[in-house]
Amino acid sequence: MTASLLRPAAAEFLRIAVAVRDLTAPTPCAEYDVRGLLNHLLYWGPWLIAAGRREDPPAPADGEAEAGLVAEGWRADLEKQTETLVEVFGTPSAWTGVTALGAAPMPAAVVGAMVLGEFVLHGWDLARASGQSCAYAPEAATAVYESAVAMGDQARAMGVYGPAVAVAAGASPLDRALGATGRDPAWMP
Template sequence: MSEHAALIAPAAAEFAGILRGIGESDLSARTPCAEYDVRALLNHLLYWGPWLEAAGRKTAPPEVSTGEAEADLVGGEWLADIEKQTARLVDVFGAPDAWQGQTTFGGNPMPASMAGYMVLDEFVFHGWDLARATGAEFAVLPEVADAVYAIALEIGDQARAMKVYGEEVAVADDATPFERALGASGRDPGWTP
């Protein structure tokens, strides 16, 4: 699991590139996540990022007064905010020790590697969601594609039970590892707005 630490920075770099291409007019665009438009997906990322950072540092989660749905975190400085958050997550989860042992997320104990999986998934799957919604190209390194596919297979049943992944989507026999990962996470690789 700690070998995934080396994949965090390249995955984050592609994710950050997609973020920088999002304009004001894109915020209301539909995403492959049916319950989120671009603004709501950015809000989701900004809301849960500090929780993931705390899980990686094995510290207490942030104190919050609202749930994700009530939070309004996509203000005028949203890009700077999410870039700083992304850099902190890379700093934390780019270190192999963040993936070792146990941690908590949302008050629930879990293997620290699971928090790392969540960060890699956020960068890659939600990066792809945002790219699709805004018409941007999304490039995934082969080793990152292989990793998120393996993760999706490993945690798929649990993630679907928790409503983190959608129902598995069948992909073509000649699908790439990343397309297989998308399908395993409940995404249609051919989705368009």
């Protein structure tokens, strides 16, 4: 997986996210409506940025559910956060060595893969929830799929992924990534 996949994935993610209008629409993530999913992204983005910079994470006053980050100006906040994530993880050195996401040390490449996965998977979630299309590069979707397979058991045990969803043998790289992370590629609101 390379840092070069991030910029185009981030651009597609932002194209989708800033066009969202109905914040109460359901998403493929059963625990989130659109507002909740955007709040999730805005809450965890600073943690990912800190991990990429090898800095201490922010000290939030509230947990994710209570944070209420989708307020006036959320689009600009998400754009700025996404640009910062691309800046931080857009260099190969950000993907080397060890970092920490909070107190949990982990390979920096795993955190970089998480960032790419956030753009691709949650971009698809938002596209489905809002009736938009999405067009991620097959290479980005393949990288997300490979990461999901490698981390699948651990991610499912932590409640990050749902049970894998079977997809057709000739499924696109994006559909394979969706299925590996517990998403039904045919999901509709």
